[in-house]
Amino acid sequence: DQQVKQNSPSLSVQEGRISILNCDYTNSMFDYFLWYKKYPAEGPTFLISISSIKDKNEDGRFTVFLNKSAKHLSLHIVPSQPGDSAVYFCAARSSGTYKYIFGTGTRLKVLA
Amino acid sequence: DTGVSQDPRHKITKRGQNVTFRCDPISEHNRLYWYRQTLGQGPEFLTYFQNEAQLEKSRLLSDRFSAERPKGSFSTLEIQRTEQGDSAMYLCASSLASGTGDGYTFGSGTRLTVV
Numbered sequence: 001d002q003q004v005k006q007n008s009p010s011l012s013v014q015e016g017r018i019s020i021l022n023c024d025y026t027n028s029m030f031d032y033f034l035w036y037k038k039y040p041a042e043g044p045t046f047l048i049s050i051s052s053i054k055d056k057n058e059d060g061r062f063t064v065f066l067n068k069s070a071k072h073l074s075l076h077i078v079p080s081q082p083g084d085s086a087v088y089f090c091a092a093r094s095s096g097t098y099k100y101i102f103g104t105g106t107r108l109k110v111l112a
Numbered sequence: 113d114t115g116v117s118q119d120p121r122h123k124i125t126k127r128g129q130n131v132t133f134r135c136d137p138i139s140e141h142n143r144l145y146w147y148r149q150t151l152g153q154g155p156e157f158l159t160y161f162q163n164e165a166q167l168e169k170s171r172l173l174s175d176r177f178s179a180e181r182p183k184g185s186f187s188t189l190e191i192q193r194t195e196q197g198d199s200a201m202y203l204c205a206s207s208l209a210s211g212t213g214d215g216y217t218f219g220s221g222t223r224l225t226v227v
Contacts, residue, residue, distance in 0.1 A: 102147075
């Protein structure tokens with residue numbers, strides 16, 4: 001049972017344009033969400049988080065949006081840069097545990 | 113501090129052999145996690161420790177798997193009688209129990225290949 005889903009395995013975007021990565025979840029008890037970025041041969045790197053009391057969190061070029069009623073979150077990267085090319089994972093957890101459930105990832109390619 | 117360190121980076125073993133991996137977390141972090149990642153999948157939770165106490169274990173962690181964190185510092189993950197299905201990247205992460213739930217810091221992983 002995949003509780004966190006990233007339905008787009010890959011995405012290509014031109015440099016300077018917006019990248020939008022999507023994530024859906026099924027467990028209504030999830031109340032904290034993270035995005036990670038992963039380069040080949042490295043561990044995932046924490047990017048940005050959002051709690052269920054917010055609907056938006058911004059950090060530089062990265063913004064995460066949360067739509068609780070739709071059980072959907074998205075990561076916006078503006079402007080996209082070639083160095084952003086990586087696999088992006090969303091992850092979610094519920095209160096009372098520090099165990100995150102990860103999606104299967106979306107491979108982003110930013111074209112120069 | 114150089115972050116979360118995992119050793120070895122790569123391990124090739126024959127089916128049926130035992131293997132042990134080591135993780136050294138960021139020194140001030142009191143939570144330590146083990147995840148497993150297979151090709152095309154996201155990391156899957158295996159277990160986590162707060163200090164030396166193992167607080168949660170996944171059903172993925174069969175009786176062939178054991179993890180320890182003596183003295184609440186480094187951790188080891190042992191797999192006994194390895195099977196080909198154990199081939200994966202084993203990721204260790206650590207975090208501070210600050211209560212904010214912010215993200216972990218992952219190590220670069222140990223890639224296990226069972227032949």
